[in-house]
Amino acid sequence: MTIQWNEMIVPDARALRASEIRDLLKVAERPEIISFAGGVPDPDLFPLADFRDMFDGLTSDETAGRRSLQYSISEGLPGLRQWIADDLAKSGATRDIDNILITCGAQQALDMIARLLLEPGREIVMEKPSYLGAMQAFSMRRPNYVGINMDEDGPVIAELDAAFAAGARIAYLAPDFQNPTGRSYTLDRRMAVLETARKYGAVILEDAAYCKLSYEGESLPSLLALDEVGSDPDAGTVIQLGTFSKTLAPALRIGWVTAPRPVIRQLVLMKQAGDLHVSTINQEIALRAATKLFPAHLETLRDAYRAKRDAMLGAMDEFMPDDVSYSRPKGGMFVWLTLPENIDSRALLVEAMEDAKVAFVPGQAFFCDQSGQNTARFSFATEKPERIRAGIERLADLIRRKDNQ
Template identity: 85%
Template sequence: MSVQWNEMIVADARALRASEIRDLLKVAERPEIISFAGGVPDPKLFPLATFNDVYGDLTGDEQAGRRSLQYSISEGLPGLRQWIADDLAATGAVRDIDNILITCGAQQGLDMLARLLLEPGREIVLEKPSYLGAMQAFSMRRPSYVGIAMDDDGPVIAELDAAFAKGARIAYLSPDFQNPTGRSYSLDRRLAVLETARKYGAVILEDAAYCKLAYEGESLPSLLALDDAHGDPDAGTVIQLGTFSKTLAPALRIGWITAPRPVIRQLVLMKQAGDLHVSTINQEIALRAASKLFPSHLETLQGAYRAKRDVMLSALADFMPEGVSWSRPQGGMFVWLTLPENINSRELLIDAMEDAKVAFVPGQAFFCDQSGINTARLSFATESNERIRDGIERLALLIRRKDNQ
């Protein structure tokens, strides 16, 4: 008798669904496609010379090199955690290394927090739209999603309050240059979010993946910093996820969770049971590269991505027909497109790839309730300025034709 694999695989694993974003990354490799699909950094901006130096320095030092190839502690290298703690302190967040766990990218952080906090039927509040990768991490625990609407200042507080009043006690939020919309919260809305969470004793999972990629406007404190200013960080409301993937290099797979000590202690046990620790040599390289590169490399990234964003916004204004609107992000990598209601962005993508040779991510994938059928995410990060403008013009012509059918 053969193994009945569908019966062997547990319900948590069967809850997973394929990522449209990961599938579309394959499309971006075709040179004829102008891709606004992948939410990845521009590889032309990777600081290769610095990485060459830090790898050489590390492996050239026999004692440090051998240590970097050995097992390490599950919490993460103390020097790297101290660097992160110092960087957080510069933003007003009062944490020490015992509040920090190094993870294999922020995505592992999402997975670990899902396993720590979620279970079948437990409610978690999400922005509409929200980061697809977070929903994938959460879905394996089979929670109940409570979607709340967003306006230009952030989540609608009345809806957040109602969700907490009905029993939800966890919210996943992205206050800075959100993936997928590029939107950010105002200061008043950040304070209102925290006040509402404290009112109900709720936990906020703050995704800070793009917070360093600010191109204009006032720099606002994170929810973590505002929470720390309120009292004891070990009794705080906010758990923050950070990463070097958008500022150093994704392949390092270095992220972190900043949380109260009781949370970190439990996560360390999970880390030990899962993969023991993040690659020692990658942690060492990240520490050395960040120490050498920041803040000057951040300024390079900000200048390059600002220019790409400006080209995309200009092209949208020049070419898009009436009835199409878009976000105007002050940072991050994304512009959010809202199409006329009669246009299905999934169907539009098929024609865009075949006829216009342009790729994007249909917006419906980012909604926990599968709404947003006429929305799309555009990334300006990886294409050249010329191809951005060309791609937007092609896409606009296709939208105009679809809208008139």
């Protein structure tokens, strides 16, 4: 008998869908295309020589080298968790290492938290637009998405309040240099978000993936830092996700969750059941890299990405028609474009790749309600400033031609 695979696969797994945009964007990898599509760091900025020395140093040390190739505890290396706790403390979030779990990137943390806190039909509040990878992780649990609108200062509090009042008890939010818009919340809005969550006893899942990539102005305290827990390791409203993917290298696959202890304890059991622990050697290297290379490496990254952001915004200011608006991110990797209502960004992408040899990501996929047809995400992370300028000029020409049609 032939197996009916569609029936064998459980509904949770079937909820995952391949992205047609991903297929379309395969073409964007060709060298003649100037690509603003990728959401990845610039590989030229990976500290390759330092990694070579650190791997060499670690494996030349008989004891440490052998230990780094062995199994290790599911929570993550104590030394690495201590480094993270110390780093959080510098930004005003005092937490114990028992409040931290090392995960295989922040992406695994999203998946684990989805399995911990979501179930079919349970509501989760999402920013409109929001990180696509989070939606993919959450969709496996088939929750009900409650989208809330954003203004220049952050999420619209009346909408967050209404979502909680209607029964939602978890909100996934990215207050710093959000993927895909690059926008950040003001301090007042951060405080209002926390106050609203506390009013309803709701959980805030804070994604801090880009928080260290800040290019101007003062860094604002995270929601985790603002969530006063005193000395109680079991207390708190906020679960925060961190990662070394944007600051060291994504291939390390080192992320972490900072959360009240009852959450961490359960996640540790899930980690044990799922994949035991994150690669010991990669954790060792990440600890050595963070200790040795920060903060100087962070400055190098900020200078390089700031120059790219300036090239993109400068070119947009110079070339984009007046009816195109865009965000002015103070950090991160993305600029968010809003096109005239009559331009569908998916159709524009097809023309842009063929005609202008430029790629970007149409915005619709980032909305939990599939709105945003006339929006698009532009990454300035991987192209050189000259190519950024040339690509934006070519795309602006195309948009102007369409405007006149």
